[in-house]
Amino acid sequence: MLKVSNIQTYYGNIQALKDVSLEIKEGEIVTLIGANGAGKTTTLMSICGITPPRSGEISLDGDTITGMSAERIVQKGIVQVPEGRRIFPDMTVLENLEMGAFLRKNKQLVQQDMNYVMTLFPILEKRKNQLGGTLSGGEQQMLAISRALMARPRVLLLDEPSLGLAPLIIKQIFDILKQINKENNTTIFLVEQNANQALKLADRGYVMENGCITLVDDADNLLENDAVRKAYLGL
Amino acid sequence: MDYFLELFLGGLTRGSIYALIALGYTMVYGIIQLINFAHGEIYMIGAFVGLIVAGICTIYGFSGISVLILAAIAAIIWASAYGYTLEKIAYRPLRGAPRLSPLISAIGMSIFLQNYVLLAQTSDFLPFPNLIPDFEFMEPVAYFIGSPELVILVTTFVTMILLTLLIKKTKVGKAMRATQQDMSMARLVGINVDRIISLTFVIGSALAAIGGVLVASYIGQVNFYIGFLAGVKAFTAAVLGGIGSIPGAVLGGLVLGWTESFAAGYVSSDYEDVFAFGLLVLILILRPAGILGKARKQKV
Numbered sequence: 001m002l003k004v005s006n007i008q009t010y011y012g013n014i015q016a017l018k019d020v021s022l023e024i025k026e027g028e029i030v031t032l033i034g035a036n037g038a039g040k041t042t043t044l045m046s047i048c049g050i051t052p053p054r055s056g057e058i059s060l061d062g063d064t065i066t067g068m069s070a071e072r073i074v075q076k077g078i079v080q081v082p083e084g085r086r087i088f089p090d091m092t093v094l095e096n097l098e099m100g101a102f103l104r105k106n107k108q109l110v111q112q113d114m115n116y117v118m119t120l121f122p123i124l125e126k127r128k129n130q131l132g133g134t135l136s137g138g139e140q141q142m143l144a145i146s147r148a149l150m151a152r153p154r155v156l157l158l159d160e161p162s163l164g165l166a167p168l169i170i171k172q173i174f175d176i177l178k179q180i181n182k183e184n185n186t187t188i189f190l191v192e193q194n195a196n197q198a199l200k201l202a203d204r205g206y207v208m209e210n211g212c213i214t215l216v217d218d219a220d221n222l223l224e225n226d227a228v229r230k231a232y233l234g235l
Numbered sequence: 236m237d238y239f240l241e242l243f244l245g246g247l248t249r250g251s252i253y254a255l256i257a258l259g260y261t262m263v264y265g266i267i268q269l270i271n272f273a274h275g276e277i278y279m280i281g282a283f284v285g286l287i288v289a290g291i292c293t294i295y296g297f298s299g300i301s302v303l304i305l306a307a308i309a310a311i312i313w314a315s316a317y318g319y320t321l322e323k324i325a326y327r328p329l330r331g332a333p334r335l336s337p338l339i340s341a342i343g344m345s346i347f348l349q350n351y352v353l354l355a356q357t358s359d360f361l362p363f364p365n366l367i368p369d370f371e372f373m374e375p376v377a378y379f380i381g382s383p384e385l386v387i388l389v390t391t392f393v394t395m396i397l398l399t400l401l402i403k404k405t406k407v408g409k410a411m412r413a414t415q416q417d418m419s420m421a422r423l424v425g426i427n428v429d430r431i432i433s434l435t436f437v438i439g440s441a442l443a444a445i446g447g448v449l450v451a452s453y454i455g456q457v458n459f460y461i462g463f464l465a466g467v468k469a470f471t472a473a474v475l476g477g478i479g480s481i482p483g484a485v486l487g488g489l490v491l492g493w494t495e496s497f498a499a500g501y502v503s504s505d506y507e508d509v510f511a512f513g514l515l516v517l518i519l520i521l522r523p524a525g526i527l528g529k530a531r532k533q534k535v
């Protein structure tokens with residue numbers, strides 16, 4: 001469904017991605033793990049059109065989306081929950097959710113989805129008139145995921161959603177990701193440093209080092225892989 | 236007490252104009268962290284367009300407040316087009332460049348626009364017709380506040396209410412706030428931030444044009460240099476209130492207007508600028524981010 005072929009992305013003269021290729025099939029949960037600075041965030045930002053690759057191709061259902069504006073890419077159904085949650089701090093929870101649905105016209109369906117995310121995360125209903133910046137880290141992550149869901153994504157990209165959260169909250173969020181994947185057949189591409197949890201959730205995984213994909217396999221196999229266990233699972 | 240009230244209302248009138256222009260500085264700064272030095276020139280161009288259209292309307296037999304309205308509408312459209320173009324040719328190509336570059340471009344555009352009007356018009360002051368009649372119902376309070384002041388107050392007040400509604404309630408207003416709070420996140424939800432930035436310039440320019448026509452009609456003259464002085468004052472107001480903050484621009488404008496008015500009334504009009512800038516220095520020492528400004532958070 002989403003296919004990244006040989007992309008090279010630069011920040012000025014610094015090359016962050018060197019020939020990255022990956023493929024995510026419809027309905028899959030795929031994870032991308034790697035150390036800090038490996039290029040995971042850059043991969044997501046390249047897909048979303050924020051840091052367009054200098055060469056290579058990205059396509060959705062066979063249609064190329066390389067070089068499209070970020071706006072068009074969202075419209076195509078690729079939606080990101082970025083690293084650090086990036087809640088609009090001086091907007092209320094409701095307004096943050098409305099912004100997630102920015103490109104959608106059908107008010108009724110938007111309202112329906114608003115209700116849906118509030119059943120996924122009931123705490124958001126309680127906090128709906130509170131400013132985003134006043135929420136706790138876990139609540140902000142729930143809001144960030146909900147905001148992305150408001151766009152009705154076909155592919156949901158998440159950048160380290162577990163960062164800085166308590167284990168219990170992480171479990172709750174990962175459970176919900178599984179549920180979203182099952183209920184709506186939403187394809188999920190999950191970037192994580194928390195490799196253990198991510199690989200347990202995912203069907204397949206990619207390992208990234210220094211801007212290159214170094215390993216790809218079923219998540220179960222990666223959990224058993226010696227190199228992965230040593231480098232990312234601390235075993 | 237009567238004298239106090241007179242100074243208070245005079246300061247309010249003056250301050251509401253500063254506020255109107257300051258909004259343009261603060262909205263642009265809030266969204267792209269640029270001090271648009273050419274904003275005062277947009278105000279000046281608004282006043283000139285007002286003058287030209289008022290002249291034409293008068294020839295065709297219109298008079299009074301209807302001329303003012305037509306002049307203001309023309310000034311708004313014209314100045315908005317200038318603001319839009321200014322952003323597109325002088326600032327957009329420099330987005331992502333070091334912060335000093337668009338600042339220098341802004342100063343350059345300011346000088347260019349001044350000289351362009353100087354050449355196209357004249358360096359002399361041109362008389363601007365008084366378009367605001369003396370309303371009869373203002374007779375009883377004429378000692379404190381005249382009809383022109385009333386028109387200025389009502390216009391600025393209504394404009395600011397409309398702006399607030401736009402920003403708080405409408406979809407595009409929310410997109411403006413989102414873009415201001417986190418531009419790349421705004422792009423990730425599908426907001427076309429280029430369009431939002433253009434819109435910010437258009438709105439700021441329209442407000443400046445309204446100010447330009449009102450003041451020109453009030454003072455009774457215009458020349459190519461009026462934008463510089465108005466710009467410096469409005470910029471001071473924006474910084475005073477906390478640049479980037481919309482309520483801050485309004486508050487800063489009013490505080491500045493009152494300071495000048497009271498300083499002129501109780502001390503001497505020679506000293507009004509001393510008090511105005513003295514206040515600015517004082518506030519910046521006590522609250523470096525301005526009265527309502529927030530210390531800027533580090534964005535990742």
Ligand SMILES: Nc1ncnc2c1ncn2[C@@H]1O[C@H](COP(=O)(O)OP(=O)(O)O)[C@@H](O)[C@H]1O
Nearest residue numbers: 011014016034035036037038039040041042043
């Ligand atoms: N805005 C930027 N400017 C310059 N270099 C950057 C920028 N963002 C990331 N990099 C560099 O690109 C590389 C990949 O970074 P990133 O994609 O953020 O890695 P990860 O998300 O895996 O931690 C790193 O070496 C980082 O220093």
Ligand SMILES: [Mg+2]
Nearest residue numbers: 040041042083
């Ligand atoms: Mg990262």
